[in-house]
Amino acid sequence: MTVGIHHLRTYLMAIDEGSISKAAARLHMAQSAVSRRLAELERHVKQPLLERSAEGVQPTVAGKMFCAKADAAVTAFDDAMRSDLHRVRALRVGHAWSAIGVYTSEILRRWQEANPEVLVRLKRVDDPAGGLTSGLSDVAIMRTRIGRRSLHEELLVMEPRVVAVPSGCPLISAGEVLLRDLVDYPLVINSFSGTTSLDLWDEGGQPAVAVEVDTIDDWQSYIAAGVGIGVTPASTAWMHPHAEISYLPLRDAPAVPVYLVWASNNRHPALHCFIQLARNVVAEGIE
Structure with a gap:
């Protein structure tokens, strides 16, 4: 065979x-x-x-x-x-669940206007390395550091956190949500590619973990079902709205760094143009 x-x-x-x-x-x-x-x-x-x-x-x-x-x-x-080998293949941008959040659409729109001959292909990968080490992506959007010498990591933006709660949760009526308000609620944690751990809370004052999952889809399903609540970067609310989940600002949680990461030996001709465009769009949004 x-x-x-x-x-x-x-x-x-x-x-x-x-x-x-x-x-x-x-x-x-x-x-x-x-x-x-x-x-x-x-x-x-x-x-x-x-x-x-x-x-x-x-x-x-x-x-x-x-x-x-x-x-x-x-x-x-x-x-x-391919028969059209003169054309540049798509630039593959790996991400775990929320790309570059609110900046994603603007980056893609400007890229299409300036570089219509090169497709940017967003690809969601449930992979702690963003698909870079497996060859699945050319550049990755990461919210955790990989820390490998063969990879360049550039901080793009700091992103606030929100808490995701199911419909009817008492937290929805609160004027402000703090980490200490979550201690009595069990957590749903994406332990594979997520950004939340019990380290957000002081030892001895940590919530229980209801369930650990591997994907954003499973994470949302358990929260919508009332199994627990979740803490996540604000981009999740933008990229993954859910009819049975409310996203509430979490006032005292540390922000999440968003990195662009790429392999030092990647030779895709559009790579550095995409990186510069992402920098520009994010910078304009911050000003």
Whole structure:
């Protein structure tokens, strides 16, 4: 059995659709053929990549890491096989959940006006390194420091924090919310790519952790269900509004740094133009 690029495409489609039957429909293949191809891939890598249930499929922990590498491989393959090699490929901008918050739309709008020949592709990656070490992105927007010598990190802006609470939470009627007001509420924490930990509170006065999650989607689902509350950068409220969640200013929480991070050996011709544009838009917004 030879594993090839078609196995990777099938795996990525299954992840995107969350269902083998939907992936089969998108790929114009029989469901049995998709299942067989996925099984071949898992045998080749010698570990399960998908969790299968009556509701569909989702990546295992190993599958999440493999997904980033598979996406990078497919992107590189497609770039190599393009007939219009004179064109610059898309600049891939990785981010965990909220890009550059309120500045995102303005950056993309100005980029399109000034550089219509080069696409900027935003890609949400549940990866503590923003997809940089796996080759998934050219530049990443990070709210935690990676601290690797091979990566450049530039502080772009400091972002205030908010507290996310479910509908009907008594905190909604409060005129002001402080960290000490949250101690009696259990927390939902994104321990994979989030910015909140119990270190925000003094030892001995920390809230309980209701559940730890890996993605923004799961984080919002638990909060909306009333399992707990969450603390997050203000950009989450801008980029991920939710009908069953209210975002309230958190007055005394330390701000979250937002970094642009890129590999020192990245040679994408549009990289530094994008970095300069992001700097300009953020600077204008601060003034």
